[in-house]
Amino acid sequence: MSSSALQTRLRPLSSWLAKYVNAHRFLWLMSLLCFLIAWNRGIALLYGLLALMLSLIAISWLMPWWSLRRLSLSRQQLGQATAGQTLQLQYEFATPAPVFFLRICEQIPGNQQAPAESRCHFLARAAAGEAVTLSYPCEQRGVFLLPAPQLSCAWPFGFVERHVRVPVADSHIVVAPKTFRIRQLPLPASGNPVLAGADSFLPRSAHSDFAGVRDYRAGDSLKTVHWAASARQQQLVVREYHSYDTPCWLVVVDGQQGNALGDGADNTFEYAIQIAASMLRYAQRQQLKLTLVVGGRRPLKLTLDAGAQNIAEALLALAYVQDDGSQSYQQLVTQTLAEAQEPPLLMTIRRASQPLTLPDTRAHLDVVYNDDSFRQPLQQYAEGWRQTAEGVMRLDLHRLSKLHQVFSA
């Protein structure tokens, strides 16, 4: 019999052993063996070995408890976290003596299914006053109150690991939504590449009024550089115009309670937040103006001016939104459109079963999630852009749609 065949045959046995025999139980088994041999033969040294085994078990039980007995810690979020990336938590320990072989496990929301290695960190030594920064994957956007971390200690032999939950002061973490790169969007108004983010080829005077100059920022087109002013100021400055052919984007996200389909972080509301956050990044890169409205009990309305450099605060604000509002999506969109000073380029994100009747809009990107895909996700569903009316482009999505692919197509 070959060794591989033997290994295959022995696999059930090794699986059974791995399941039921851990180091601690194994120690007890060895102690029992020692005792039986000592009892049978009456040899004092075997009783000594038994005493040694019992001592190892006792130390393995007592020392972790003793180490964790007076351990306390404080923690705080370090920097900004984004869903899909890592969250950094900084810990500071208070303990009369250093603690060895410490394991910290955090219950980051949306992270329950992650492997233990990513949810937990091992510290060979933790001493009072030492700050330790640890990273955890975080999958879910939002603002969360972290439960007390689970601390485990297996000092000194690693046979018995004792777990405790150390009470800590309330620790909130803020996780900004995940974003994906939108390379290109279809043109809801045909023949206007500017709507797709392209630079306008029209002479400035033909489509806009001069508004002023400002310092050059990375990404500004060289066409907009005001060379004379730059020469005078000894630094690049660009012209700014009141834009008429690059209207404001308006993204409206439904925040009505109960409208979202899906579970946990996989629901239409979270997808809509992701799309909205990605639109913020798109607008920043394309130097477009964008207004984002999210319904809810405390509706969020934020405006990103064209050429804005920093969207971190806007993304952070999206961490707080929740779908707990009472206003219907229809009402929200209608109200938002009515408040707009000029006709915007509208993006809505809704379910297919959620009818939306809009007044005449200049252009509308209608992102629609298939309801059935949340019940039976493995079936084939339509996906992609199509024009449904003049100036209206519809994007069909389903639960398993890869947003970064769809929006990059």
Next chain:
Amino acid sequence: MMARSQGLFWLALQLSVAAAGAAGALLSAPAGGLLFLVLLPLNIVTLKKGWDARDNPQRNKTLADGLAVAGLLAFPALVFSHGLMTALGALLLATTLALNVQLNHYRKFYLLQLVSFVLLLVGAAEADSGSYLLVMAAYCLLAAFSLSEAWLDRGAATADLPGPGAGQRAGMALLSMALAVIFYLLIPRLAPLHWGAQESSAADFYQNSAWEGSARQSFADPYQPPAAPQNSSQQQYDQLQEITDLSQINHDGYHYDGFNESFDIRNPERSGLVDLNAVVARMKATHGTYLKVRTFDTFDGSRWHSAREDISRKLHTDRSGKAVINPAAEQQAAATRFRYTITIEQPMPAWLPVAPDPVALWVPSTVIALDQFAQPLLPGMLQPGMRYTVSSTYERQDKRLVSHATAAGKADLQLPRDFDSRILRLAYQVTAAGKNPYEKAQLLEQHLRNGYEYSFDSVLSSQGYTPLSRFLFDDKQGHCEHFASAMTIMLRSLNIPARLVTGFSASSQNPLTGYFEIRAIDGHAWTEAWIDGRWVTFEPTAYYRLPDGQPGTSVAEQISRYAEDIQHRQQQAGAGEFSGSALLGSLWLMLSHGVILLLAFLRLLLVSLWPLWLLLALAGVLAWFSRRYWLPPLYAAISRWKIKHYQPRDAAAALRFYLWHLQRISQCRLPARPSSQLLHEWLLQVQQVYGEQAALQRLAELVDAVIYAGQQVDTEEIRRLVAEVSFSHR
């Protein structure tokens, strides 16, 4: 896959120590030391090889298979040449090396730990010296290092992670050992079961075709004296010559005159060329006993011998080496018998030391003989390493061993030709109050134990007279042969049959190994008296106590007895003379006495006061579960007392002190203030529960002012504010 290599050095040391310890126990200490020197580099090299190939252990598969096959081939060869345990040790050693070169995962690491532990177990099972404890201690220390290194390995990211320092790890190992000592002292020892035990063994199997030719399967009554043989004078001479040959040994072994066919009590030699403190045999038994070797019935005034030497009765042993001496007793319940195993450490005469009365024995021989007193002997000298097991009846009367061996005869009443009549008068005088032979024998025994001193010096010379008179009436001191001879002759003078028995007093149990150590100095003589149809053992030598037939229930008792025995031996071997061993012995005695006192106190606490401990435990459990009701008020009372007696010196320290204690007082109705909670937040909580606290509010402001703003505040004001704080319920 393993990512850290730091633990491999400790693992190599650990494996080497376990294997060398086992070799030391199975073969000899020098062999163990030599093996350690060989194994350490070998383990390091093989572990290094395994580490280098950890991503592809198949590279070393041929080598691993070769090592495993070598172990498997060595196993059967060693089973026949050196015994099962040695063969098992070699197999485990080869397994260790094979696993070393395949070590790439912690499953194999823990398997190696298991193998090394089994090696340690083999060593512990075979070791007969307390020094094996050093091996166990070293193993424990190294295991603490290698196991903690293994736990540190959490993948490539932790490859260079510095772990706990050597001090912390060594501290844990020492703590484990200290706890192990306590467990060891408190673990009760159960009577051994001896299931599947190897009852006998020897390097050279004993055989004698002449004996086998005349051997029988059993004797109906082994205590019936053998009939006088109808041998020719040449045959009788040959038999006597054989007895002489079997009684005397080469000069390099243990020699005690009392084990010869005759001996002079004036100056018996007791050690031969071995040291008086040398261990000549070890006995594994539940309790101590007298081990008889020779019996003497005839005394000529200074020399004991037997009226008739006869070893003509021979017994076959079965395949397991078992010979049944007393078939009738063999049928009785096993619980009435005492079983023990003796390992010979120094060459000795062929007579097997056994406790009365041997029922069956397991010997590495095809045949045994019984002498005229039914004492078993082998067809050759007892050689070092020979092990045999005996099952004896172990009948006792008032703690005295009783023997049913060959009934008393005329010789057991024989008195020396020039018997001193003063001895008879003394015997009558001493036994005047005795109503029966047993009481008379007891009185004689007490008289000798109380009125005479034990001296190991050879103070007596015959001067043409029996040395007993001088011992009894002039010197009043002597060694055990004098005591035993005096009592035997005095009993005989009272017409009570008696005889002198030589053997060992096996009463010194090493508490570390559990073996009864029989030393050269333990060669001893005592008396048996024929009372009510059986031989009753008497111990007239004051310095010896009758071996306790009860097993020591704890190691603490064994330590106590062992310390006494050490003291005893030290005095016997020449107290007062300065020597290294005497100094070490004294130190050991001091240490052991300290341990004994401690253990005696522990035992008193644990055993005698157990109801109190039970009550305290119950009270402790109740107190633990009800601590939320009584602990905060207790803390509050302590804090109030401390506040009352506190003398502040500087404002900052005083504020810290007062606030800490005020928080403790507030915990009667509030949860403990977490370290992250601001003082003002805590104040809000306090005011919600205890009402407005203006003084406390002011104290909090002073904390900001003094501790954070560095302002100066009068400590008297702080004291006044603290006095105003009241945590009475709203």
